[in-house]
Amino acid sequence: MGTEFSPKRIEEVVAFHGHWCPGLALGIRIAEKALQEVGRAGDEEIVAVAESDSCAVDAVQVLTGCTLGKGNLVVRDVGKMAFSFYRRRDGKAVRLVPRPRPDEGGDLYRMLQIKSNEGTLSEKERLDFATLREARAQALLDADLEALLLVGPVRRDVPPHAPMEPSRLCERCGEKVMETKARLHGGRVLCPDCFDGEVRR
Template identity: 55%
Template sequence: MVFLSTTLTEEQIRRAEEFHGHWCPGLAWGLRAAEWALREVGCAGDEDVVTVAETDMCGVDALQVLLSCTAGKGNLLIRNRGKVAFSFYRRGDGVSLRLVARTLPDPAEEETRTLRENPCRTAEQEARLGELRAARARRILELPLEELFERKETTEPVPPVAPMEPSVVCAACGEKVMETHARLRRGRVLCEACFETEMPRK
């Protein structure tokens, strides 16, 4: 594969595809966002780099692979606002940026939508849909980053390091819950699930 614009290696692209499970335009968007982030904030050695994704689409997996930002480490936060937008922070020196996807015209958009929304696609239609998706993903990799994203300043402060809080036992189910997620009802400590069950609904 030869891509005209991206500086990502075939190995980086392959690792992201393997992690995600398939190749698609959404993953390509995430790869290019990660590419820009690598250029400005670098890769998370541990938790120094933080990613805030305003979507839960396929591209988030590329960010995990290339930037080493994960939910388990607390440096990947998904605040799903339905936008293809990502904020990146480097805690060490406060460097940050926000990338918002630009509208990318797609001459095959109507055909792609029709095929995608058809639950009874034939083998030929399935193959055609794959071709269209692969072509769009390739175009995303080929275009300059500045044509794909608008770079903005971040609108929120650097997210804090994931807290390590003690656990308490829910009085209803007996399961442990982090203290900061516990609720108090009539003198009893409850987990959120039990609290919602016991609360009278109006």
């Protein structure tokens, strides 16, 4: 029981992310299960799709080799803590979702989370919240992986390889934009930001 990753690897994840938190701990366990199911990404052999932009995404990047920059990590933010992993060579694919945990949070944790989001924690509450977060993160690292995560079928086909498309010059701001992202307005080629600006005027 507990994660197979060494303390050194976990430190690397924390250094990349910038702080330690339950979301990062959960991402470590998701990455661990993904490695067991589909293996580590070389170039674009393994593809990950995250269903939110949570802290867990950073752990997945560091530990699986699926990254935003390579295009084999895709964020489709629908607000769910769920990840799909695909192995291109043989079509193996799994979707990982945390099982609901009855011990997750509790009223005090949720109240302190809200106050933290609002920036209204007292010094004592800040310390209490830090203690609860540390305990929650450690519980995720120590949990039995099978009890922690549901493994199911993916809901979408594997994303295509990262596109390499030509760029066009935005005729409003003068910056280059990928041709497939450019918009046409009034006969002018515009980047999405300039298009939105034109439409709002």
